[in-house]
Every structure is written in C-alpha cells, then in structure tokens.
Amino acid sequence: MLSRNTRSPIDDIEFLARSDHRVTALVALAERPRSRADLQELTEASTSTIGRTLREFEHRRWIRRDGHQFEATQLGAFVASGMQDLIELIETEQTLRDVWQWLPPEASGFTLEMGTDAVVTEASIDDPYGPVNRFASLLRETDRFRFVGFDVALLEPCKDELSRRIVDGMDTEIIDPPSVARYIISTYSEHCAEPLESGHLTVRLHDDLPAYGVSLFDDRIGISGYNANSGTVQVFLDTDAPDAREWAESTYDSYRREARPLALETAIE
Structure with a gap:
C-alpha cells in the first residue's frame, strides 16, 4: 500500500544504485554528521553532484541539515542499513555463483549466508591446484584437524606434509569411506604406518558420506567441492563465521556417531 507516496520502492532502490557515491554518502551520514566537503572527499564526486544528491536525500527526508553539516535521519539510517545488507547479500551471491553447485546442498543445513566473508578458492586452468594449496596453508597453521568426506583428491597431494604434521603431534581424525581408506593404506603404506602408530591419528569408516568434504581446523572450517568428471577438487571454501562453524x-558429529573405528574393518586388516 503506497498511501500518499506514489513512488515505488524500486524507484528509490534504483536511485541509490544508479551511482556508487549515493549509497556511500548515505551510509557515511548515518555514521556521523558530515559537510559537503567531507562527502566530496569521501566519494570523489564533484561539488555539483554532491549538491544534487543531498537535495534528493532531503526531499526523501533521509537527511537533515544543521548549518554546514548534514546527518541522516532515522529514516535515512534505516535505508542505509538496508542497502548495506543488500549489497553484502549480492556480493556473497556473486562470490558463490559459479561454485555453488560443488558445495553442500540446502538440505544439509548449509546456507548461502554462511559464505559471507568466506575465502573461496576455485580451480582454474592457470591454477588447478589452488583449492588444494589453500587447504595445505590452513593445515600448516592448525594443531587439531578433523575431516569427513571423500578426501582422496584433497589429501593425497598433501600426503607428505599431512604425515609429517601428524607425527609431529597434530591431533587428527579422519572419517573415510572404506574403499578410500583401503586405497590410501595400500597405496601409501609407508606414509600411513608412522602416523597410525604415533597415537595422533584416528581413522573412522562410514559407508554413506557426502560428495563434498568438511575440514575443521583450529580457527576455520573448510568445505571442499569435487568435480566428479575430473576427479579433482573444484573449490575450497573456508571461513571463521560462527554459524558455519x-x-x-x-x-561432523552426525557422521562420527555412525562411523566405526578402522580396526573393525576386517577388509583392511
């Protein structure tokens, strides 16, 4: 219902979005009072452009003037906050647009909002091992590491460093499909023997793991998405967001409760 204001909400959104300096100026005025010169320096817009913008803001009752200073009204601050939220939402969507298909489905409980402020490393022609290298950099900085999922494409390239870190004391627990554990132990027996004997590595087995991987480090969590066609890690997303953690x-806990210790898998003994 539009009451006396016949302007559509889209009209005001379009007005703000048509030029970067308008949102910047309104957000700045919601923070504290500023002069025309302040806004011109902040936005790098011309004096005449700032003047027109302020007149439009005043017409919409988004700002008030006090001498040479301007500040946002409660209405203006409300709009500024909403536009900031909208911009952050679109930025997150743009970041995840090309990799969303490789990440956990909505049914898993993972939401797009959890990707806000995440570091997203996607494999490319120029850097096919970018996701693996990002994972390795986080592995070097953690004292405790946990992983659940199909891990061959992620952990196999890091086998030397992973083995060394475990032997050096990194507390590690990995939940694998039986076929993956069998492959790793038979193919890399020398890499596995010392970590398994160190007391710092626990391997558990689960028959129905997700197609993606979940890594838990000390301060961040990571999600690895796999390209089934190439057998490589297509994307690695990591974040320290509390809701993602x-x-x-x-x-991890839901799969761990259903997993069994490696020692109970007679096929690998």
Whole structure:
C-alpha cells in the first residue's frame, strides 16, 4: 500500500544504485554528521553532484541539515542499513555463483549466508591446484584437524606434509569411506604406518558420506567441492563465521556417531 507516496520502492532502490557515491554518502551520514566537503572527499564526486544528491536525500527526508553539516535521519539510517545488507547479500551471491553447485546442498543445513566473508578458492586452468594449496596453508597453521568426506583428491597431494604434521603431534581424525581408506593404506603404506602408530591419528569408516568434504581446523572450517568428471577438487571454501562453524561441527558429529573405528574393518586388516 503506497498511501500518499506514489513512488515505488524500486524507484528509490534504483536511485541509490544508479551511482556508487549515493549509497556511500548515505551510509557515511548515518555514521556521523558530515559537510559537503567531507562527502566530496569521501566519494570523489564533484561539488555539483554532491549538491544534487543531498537535495534528493532531503526531499526523501533521509537527511537533515544543521548549518554546514548534514546527518541522516532515522529514516535515512534505516535505508542505509538496508542497502548495506543488500549489497553484502549480492556480493556473497556473486562470490558463490559459479561454485555453488560443488558445495553442500540446502538440505544439509548449509546456507548461502554462511559464505559471507568466506575465502573461496576455485580451480582454474592457470591454477588447478589452488583449492588444494589453500587447504595445505590452513593445515600448516592448525594443531587439531578433523575431516569427513571423500578426501582422496584433497589429501593425497598433501600426503607428505599431512604425515609429517601428524607425527609431529597434530591431533587428527579422519572419517573415510572404506574403499578410500583401503586405497590410501595400500597405496601409501609407508606414509600411513608412522602416523597410525604415533597415537595422533584416528581413522573412522562410514559407508554413506557426502560428495563434498568438511575440514575443521583450529580457527576455520573448510568445505571442499569435487568435480566428479575430473576427479579433482573444484573449490575450497573456508571461513571463521560462527554459524558455519556450528554447521560444520554438527555435520561432523552426525557422521562420527555412525562411523566405526578402522580396526573393525576386517577388509583392511
């Protein structure tokens, strides 16, 4: 219902979005009072452009003037906050647009909002091992590491460093499909023997793991997405967001409760 204001909400959104300096100026005025010169320096817009913008803001009752200073009204601050939220939402969507298909489905509880402020490393022609290298950099900085999922494409390239870190004391628990554990132990027996004997590595087995991987480090969590056609890690997303951490811990624990110790898998003994 539009009441006396016949302007559509889209009209005001379009007005703000048509030029970068308008959102910047309104957000700045919501923070504290500023002069025309302040806004011109902040936005790098011309004096005449700032003047027109301020007149439009005043017409919409988004700002008030006090001498040479301007500040946002409660209405203006409300709009500024909403536009900031919208911009962050679109930025997150743009970041995840090309890799979303490789990440956990919505049914898993993982949401797009959890990707806000995440570091997203996608494999490319120029850098096919980018996701693996990003994972390795986080592995070097953690004292405790947990992983659940199909891990060959992610952990195999890091086998030397992973083995060394475990032997040096990194507390590690990995939940694997039986076929993957069998492959790793038979193919890399020398890499596995010392870590398994060190007391710092626990391997558990689960018959129905997700197509993606979940890594838990000390301060961040990571999600690795696999390209089934190439057998490589297509994307590695990592974040320290509390809601993403809660999701990762819950996901890991749910699979761990159903997993069995490696020693009970007679096919690998």
